[in-house]
Amino acid sequence: MLNGQLVNGSTNSAGEIGHICMDPEGPVCGCGKKGCLEAYASGTGMENFVRAELKTGRKSLIKELAESRFENVRGPLIGKAAEQGDELALAAIARVGEYLGLALANIHTLINPEMILLGGGMMALKQYFMPTLLETMKKHILPVADQGRALVREARFENDAVLLGGAAIFA
């Protein structure tokens, strides 16, 4: 939103920040391109990272919790391992904060927003990634534009945001 108006873009694709490229050689995204933010800073991106690490033989409580089945390596299970201080789980969640923080800092440099609202399923693990996210943002935001920690807030509708937003457009 800019000046109270929804920004659509000339072909209605503005704001697709999940598909900002973080690394042209990065993992394949759901959109088919490589290295999109979403391939890192999403539940799926986090799960894929953990699976790849486990495949290299990295030790983790996650393997036990998932009963050695890669398809069982899901967000809530990674959260459970993080609760117990598992190093891989904590690193995988912090990695989400790092990529998201970097992308948000870049967006901040471009449009200097008043507020950034975060929502979605990953917010269930916010206690583990917010410190890294805020630290990474601070590192990359222009000092002159820095508003401090009040800039990033939690969205109200969690996983229903897309549905409610879509309905509001047609209401």
Ligand SMILES: [Zn+2]
């Ligand atoms: Zn993508």
